Amino acid sequence: MNFTLKIWRQKNPTEKGKLVTYAVTNIPPDASFLEVLDVLNTDLVRKGEEPVAFDHDCREGICGSCGIMIEGRAHGPNRKAATCELRMRSFPDGDTLTVEPWRARPFPVIKDLVVDRTAFDRIMQAGGYVSVKTGQAPDANAIPVPKHHAEEAMDAAACIGCGACVATCPNGSAMLFVAAKVSQFALLPQGHAERKERVERMLAQMDKEGFGACSNTYACEAECPKQISVEHIARLNREFVRAKAL
Numbered sequence: 433m434n435f436t437l438k439i440w441r442q443k444n445p446t447e448k449g450k451l452v453t454y455a456v457t458n459i460p461p462d463a464s465f466l467e468v469l470d471v472l473n474t475d476l477v478r479k480g481e482e483p484v485a486f487d488h489d490c491r492e493g494i495c496g497s498c499g500i501m502i503e504g505r506a507h508g509p510n511r512k513a514a515t516c517e518l519r520m521r522s523f524p525d526g527d528t529l530t531v532e533p534w535r536a537r538p539f540p541v542i543k544d545l546v547v548d549r550t551a552f553d554r555i556m557q558a559g560g561y562v563s564v565k566t567g568q569a570p571d572a573n574a575i576p577v578p579k580h581h582a583e584e585a586m587d588a589a590a591c592i593g594c595g596a597c598v599a600t601c602p603n604g605s606a607m608l609f610v611a612a613k614v615s616q617f618a619l620l621p622q623g624h625a626e627r628k629e630r631v632e633r634m635l636a637q638m639d640k641e642g643f644g645a646c647s648n649t650y651a652c653e654a655e656c657p658k659q660i661s662v663e664h665i666a667r668l669n670r671e672f673v674r675a676k677a678l
């Protein structure tokens with residue numbers, strides 16, 4: 433398969449970026465989108481040109497590193513897939529694809545397609561943890577957890593922190609990410625000790641980082657590669673009201 437890629441090139445956070453057109457040829461239909469960037473970069477390096485910078489790690493859809501806007505869609509057109517899981521057979525042969533970094537003020541561009549997502553780390557540091565008691569591990573059944581709570585917590589824990597929800601939200605809101613993390617702990621007894629402080633601190637940090645508010649467009653859920661439900665945002669709001677009332 434052959435493609436024309438219009439890729440955002442930006443040398444550093446301060447310099448102005450622009451779309452640069454590249455042709456990639458003889459791409460196997462089963463190649464992932466990141467493998468196409470690998471092919472392009474091999475070619476650029478061979479020609480003595482600067483390769484395209486992009487984030488990647490596990491290439492199995494579980495690390496959350498590979499956030500790229502493809503044709504205006506976070507992680508491309510496929511549902512339930514991160515960019516590394518997107519196969520080129522998803523596009524017509526000969527297609528022209530516009531490839532850009534996440535666009536959100538709290539995620540400044542570092543270089544080309546790489547953005548700074550440490551705002552998410554700071555939100556997690558504000559309260560996205562359970563205090564650890566050292567010592568022997570308790571028996572697995574020492575703290576009973578209702579099955580539906582365990583399953584819902586597991587669904588929330590599937591969030592990989594990729595930031596597609598922010599990139600796709602017209603308000604640049606991080607509510608789905610924060611909701612998934614708050615939900616994950618609120619549903620489990622181990623998370624109850626810091627329940628009040630967690631939601632207050634994580635939301636305060638989210639605001640401090642400059643993320644927008646949620647206006648219920650549901651775009652985040654539609655583009656989330658892990659299909660995190662907006663129902664978790666409802667739980668986040670309930671947790672916040674509960675924290676304020678207690």
Ligand code: SF4
Pocket residue numbers: 590591592593594595596597598608609612652655656657658659660
């Ligand atoms: S909620 Fe979904 S889109 Fe947002 S960071 Fe988590 S996995 Fe990515």
